[in-house]
Amino acid sequence: MNDAVQPNHPESPRAEPVRYDFAGAEPRWQAAWTGRGCFDAPDVPDGSKPKYYVLEMFPYPSGKIHMGHVRNYTLGDVVARYKRARGHQVMHPMGWDAFGLPAENAARERGVHPAAWTYQNIATMRAELQRMGLSIEWAREFATCDPSYYGQQQKIFLEFMKAGLAERKESWVNWDPVDNTVLANEQVIDGRGWRSGALVEKKKLSQWFLSITKFAPELLSALDGLDRWPERVRLMQANWIGRSEGARVRFALATPAAGMDEVEVFTTRPDTLFGMSFLAVAAEHPLAAAAAAANPAIAAFITEVRSLGTSEATIEQAEKRGIDTGLRVAHPFIEGVTFPVWIANFVLMEYGTGAIFGCPSGDQRDLDFARKYGLPVPPVILPPGGDPATFAIGDTAYTDDGQLYNSGFLDGLDMAAGKRAAIAALEAKGAGNGVVNWRLRDWGVSRQRYWGCPIPVIHCEACGTQPVPAGQLPVILPDDVDFKKPGNPLDNHPTWKHVACPQCGSAARRETDTFDTFVDSSWYFARVTAPRAETPLVAEAANGWLPVDQYIGGIEHAILHLLYSRFFTRALNGLGKLGTAEPFAGLFTQGMVQHASFRAPDGRWLAPDEVEPTAEGGATERATGLAVTVSRNDKMSKSKRNTIDPGAIIDRYGADTARWFILADNPPERDMEWTESGVSGASRFTQRLFRLVSASVGGLPLPGTAPAEGAGRDLRRVTHRTIAAVTEALETFSFNVAVARIHEFANAIEAAGAQDAAARREALEAIARLISPMMPHLAEELWSLLRPDEKMLVAQLAWLDSNASLAAADSVTLAVQVLGKLRTTLAIPIGTDEATVFALAEADENVQRAIAGRPIRKRIHVPGRIVNFVV
RNA sequence: GCGGACGUGGCGGAACGGUAGACGCAGCAGACUUAAAAUCUGGUUCCCCCCGGGGAGUGCGGGUUCGAAUCCCGCCGUCCGCACCA
Numbered sequence: 007m008n009d010a011v012q013p014n015h016p017e018s019p020r021a022e023p024v025r026y027d028f029a030g031a032e033p034r035w036q037a038a039w040t041g042r043g044c045f046d047a048p049d050v051p052d053g054s055k056p057k058y059y060v061l062e063m064f065p066y067p068s069g070k071i072h073m074g075h076v077r078n079y080t081l082g083d084v085v086a087r088y089k090r091a092r093g094h095q096v097m098h099p100m101g102w103d104a105f106g107l108p109a110e111n112a113a114r115e116r117g118v119h120p121a122a123w124t125y126q127n128i129a130t131m132r133a134e135l136q137r138m139g140l141s142i143e144w145a146r147e148f149a150t151c152d153p154s155y156y157g158q159q160q161k162i163f164l165e166f167m168k169a170g171l172a173e174r175k176e177s178w179v180n181w182d183p184v185d186n187t188v189l190a191n192e193q194v195i196d197g198r199g200w201r202s203g204a205l206v207e208k209k210k211l212s213q214w215f216l217s218i219t220k221f222a223p224e225l226l227s228a229l230d231g232l233d234r235w236p237e238r239v240r241l242m243q244a245n246w247i248g249r250s251e252g253a254r255v256r257f258a259l260a261t262p263a264a265g266m267d268e269v270e271v272f273t274t275r276p277d278t279l280f281g282m283s284f285l286a287v288a289a290e291h292p293l294a295a296a297a298a299a300a301n302p303a304i305a306a307f308i309t310e311v312r313s314l315g316t317s318e319a320t321i322e323q324a325e326k327r328g329i330d331t332g333l334r335v336a337h338p339f340i341e342g343v344t345f346p347v348w349i350a351n352f353v354l355m356e357y358g359t360g361a362i363f364g365c366p367s368g369d370q371r372d373l374d375f376a377r378k379y380g381l382p383v384p385p386v387i388l389p390p391g392g393d394p395a396t397f398a399i400g401d402t403a404y405t406d407d408g409q410l411y412n413s414g415f416l417d418g419l420d421m422a423a424g425k426r427a428a429i430a431a432l433e434a435k436g437a438g439n440g441v442v443n444w445r446l447r448d449w450g451v452s453r454q455r456y457w458g459c460p461i462p463v464i465h466c467e468a469c470g471t472q473p474v475p476a477g478q479l480p481v482i483l484p485d486d487v488d489f490k491k492p493g494n495p496l497d498n499h500p501t502w503k504h505v506a507c508p509q510c511g512s513a514a515r516r517e518t519d520t521f522d523t524f525v526d527s528s529w530y531f532a533r534v535t536a537p538r539a540e541t542p543l544v545a546e547a548a549n550g551w552l553p554v555d556q557y558i559g560g561i562e563h564a565i566l567h568l569l570y571s572r573f574f575t576r577a578l579n580g581l582g583k584l585g586t587a588e589p590f591a592g593l594f595t596q597g598m599v600q601h602a603s604f605r606a607p608d609g610r611w612l613a614p615d616e617v618e619p620t621a622e623g624g625a626t627e628r629a630t631g632l633a634v635t636v637s638r639n640d641k642m643s644k645s646k647r648n649t650i651d652p653g654a655i656i657d658r659y660g661a662d663t664a665r666w667f668i669l670a671d672n673p674p675e676r677d678m679e680w681t682e683s684g685v686s687g688a689s690r691f692t693q694r695l696f697r698l699v700s701a702s703v704g705g706l707p708l709p710g711t712a713p714a715e716g717a718g719r720d721l722r723r724v725t726h727r728t729i730a731a732v733t734e735a736l737e738t739f740s741f742n743v744a745v746a747r748i749h750e751f752a753n754a755i756e757a758a759g760a761q762d763a764a765a766r767r768e769a770l771e772a773i774a775r776l777i778s779p780m781m782p783h784l785a786e787e788l789w790s791l792l793r794p795d796e797k798m799l800v801a802q803l804a805w806l807d808s809n810a811s812l813a814a815a816d817s818v819t820l821a822v823q824v825l826g827k828l829r830t831t832l833a834i835p836i837g838t839d840e841a842t843v844f845a846l847a848e849a850d851e852n853v854q855r856a857i858a859g860r861p862i863r864k865r866i867h868v869p870g871r872i873v874n875f876v877v
Numbered sequence: 878g879c880g881g882a883c884g885u886g887g888c889g890g891a892a893c894g895g896u897a898g899a900c901g902c903a904g905c906a907g908a909c910u911u912a913a914a915a916u917c918u919g920g921u922u923c924c925c926c927c928c929g930g931g932g933a934g935u936g937c938g939g940g941u942u943c944g945a946a947u948c949c950c951g952c953c954g955u956c957c958g959c960a961c962c963a
């Protein structure tokens with residue numbers, strides 16, 4: 007039997023210091039947990055206990071774990087261990103988000119195959135995570151690059167296709183010229199690729215899109231129900247989905263162009279239609295192309311605008327530029343009047359219809375544009391108290407509410423009524439209608455990369471795009487690829503893409519694009535409930551475990567990954583594959599782990615072990631003795647050489663110490679600074695606890711000995727109060743407070759001494775168990791010292807209950823104020839009647855001095871807290 | 878520009894509207910050491926004071942309240958997200 011509970015009676019205390027041998031103990035307890043299957047979850051929750059699914063975002067196997075991982079997985083492990091002890095059936099899995107560009111870059115730079123590189127990294131990182139003592143059920147582990155995973159993903163995609171949720175369409179896409187691939191909108195940050203940092207270009211390509219926009223209304227409205235999500239993440243998603251109410255308005259072209267006889271515009275301000283001065287279209291708009299074909303100056307303008315691209319938006323913001331196409335449109339409400347059609351650089355093809363009507367008096371951008379090109383600025387909204395005869399627009403558009411004028415049938419209405427009336431009139435004339443517009447766009451998932459999940463379709467010239475037949479799935483990535491040539495290695499492969507059309511049998515071409523890796527991470531949380539199944543999901547398992555009760559990860563995924571996962575879950579729900587519509591009931595976003603960085607006078611970055619701290623809080627370089635620039639709270643990065651290797655920390659201090667420090671330092675949602683002094687402080691505490699227990703066991707009564715009635719009362723009170731306080735702190739993610747309470751508890755146990763041995767045993771056993779979610783190995787070690795014959799591990803025990811009557815105080819310290827200022831404190835027995843409390847308080851000499859003979863006008867007593875005299 | 882969060886000792890931070898600064902880090906003093914490390918003890922918001930104590934204090938200015946770090950209004954600052962979104 008693999009029973010790690012070993013008799014470990016320390017000898018009676020000797021002079022030599024006892025030290026906790028974490029290096030020996032930690033692997034021993036890890037083996038004990040695994041040996042007993044402490045962390046195994048049933049395939050389907052069996053209903054004997056409430057289920058609880060704890061999930062931390064799967065790591066990308068980049069090489070080694072970093073401190074951000076340590077923090078993330080420690081937080082999750084505290085929750086998992088705590089919930090298990092609270093009687094939940096807990097699912098706590100781990101795996102790898104394993105497709106992605108770094109593997110391909112490694113292949114190009116070092117000639118390692120992406121698969122070999124990835125699986126090697128996984129092996130390294132798995133071993134590192136296992137050293138942390140996480141309560142993970144490793145049997146469920148998988149990597150998204152396993153064919154057994156991505157093959158199932160291909161099935162889901164084909165289901166999406168069948169359901170009309172995936173389609174191939176030609177569109178303007180974001181092209182990353184460094185990574186040579188398309189990027190989703192969400193992956194373009196400040197006009198640059200999220201990974202390469204290269205300026206993104208606009209290209210027109212045929213791509214696969216997932217219809218996330220079909221779910222825009224529910225993705226937005228369901229945010230309200232996610233009450234265990236951080237408010238700011240919900241706001242970010244709401245902004246990203248971007249609902250706005252307005253109208254589509256069709257303007258008839260005076261002369262048809264580009265096969266069109268009208269231009270459609272989206273506006274949120276149909277009330278200001280009478281303030282129109284011009285119509286403007288985006289450079290990518292079909293009308294712009296038509297105008298360019300006839301006029302080289304226009305063609306040159308378009309080329310110029312496009313070359314600036316979205317990336318220059320910030321710089322270009324001030325400057326509105328445009329060119330008149332010569333085309334004119336009729337106004338829907340004003341007979342016989344036409345307006346010019348311009349191409350303008352501030353009109354975006356990807357929002358609304360790619361065309362706007364310009365109302366300079368009511369929109370700052372339109373006003374800037376009109377002023378620059380000398381277009382008219384007719385005012386249509388009169389501010390409250392304004393004089394219609396004299397009101398004029400200067401350099402600032404009037405965007406607030408007011409009364410419509412110069413607006414025909416809208417005259418006299420306010421903004422809201424004007425909008426309603428204008429929309430009604432447009433609909434009556436057939437010139438437009440009220441609509442809700444969404445900022446969210448469909449998710450382009452095609453990537454021109456090798457190391458991703460192949461998109462399972464075949465292109466046949468005769469039959470069109472065909473799904474790969476079920477019998478030919480999974481479409482496996484070929485191993486023999488050449489990374490020397492530029493471009494997509496799958497496309498360059500000599501044979502892989504040549505296949506027969508499943509429909510007609512003639513020569514056809516396999517799709518060589520792979521999926522965006524965010525597809526892989528959009529359903530892994532469901533797959534892990536049945537990771538080896540022959541179907542993507544097993545309904546009983548997925549529906550039994552989902553939604554994830556507590557999801558934990560970085561705020562950087564606030565939009566991308568979380569929105570895509572919500573979409574996938576809703577789509578699978580709609581297809582009847584999942585019983586839940588939201589994947590993550592609770593979300594916690596942790597802060598970053600930072601570290602001071604050090605820079606020598608000549609600009610070299612120095613590693614922490616190359617500098618010596620000075621008394622003033624600065625530092626000098628060890629090798630040269632020169633002062634270095636210290637900047638605190640820098641994100642850990644290889645270039646600044648301020649990374650701390652978790653493996654080295656565990657070697658030196660043990661996993662429990664690393665976990666304890668990371669939890670103790672500050673609230674988990676904030677950024678934390680990793681400090682050497684902080685870790686050594688945590689290390690001191692682990693040793694102190696071990697000394698406390700090992701030095702005490704000799705004098706304790708047998709396990710199970712109840713303290714005599716009334717004995718050791720003060721210590722027992724602290725014990726039961728601490729149990730309540732730590733429980734409360736763990737429930738609310740206040741892990742730093744839980745740590746502080748345990749510190750206080752340890753101080754109190756030491757201060758109490760050995761007066762009542764049974765109460766001391768109770769306290770020591772409690773502290774051993776209270777630390778267990780945070781320092782699981784030390785908890786087991788202490789428990790085995792205290793209960794050498796106990797068969798159950800702490801990991802198998804139920805959480806402690808606080809006994810309310812033992813926790814109750816029999817006297818309280820009451821603060822006594824005069825006019826809200828503290829004058830003294832009084833120790834008052836619980837249950838003292840109010841009149842006595844007032845009398846005692848009033849009799850105090852400090853209180854008397856503060857009252858200074860004045861009559862007391864009011865006496866306030868909050869039992870157990872405060873007395874306040876108002877004079 | 879729009880939206881959001883946050884400002885508490887030297888530092889990280891604690892505080893159902895009720896004794897501000899728990900707990901830790903750092904530094905200071907002392908004990909144990911030949912010495913150091915380790916460990917233990919004490920004090921550490923600022924100012925005044927002989928003890929007892931008194932005054933000020935949670936970014937700034939107002940307000941509500943017997944009582945405000947906490948609630949409300951207005952500033953200032955820091956950080957984050959979105960950003961030519963029609």
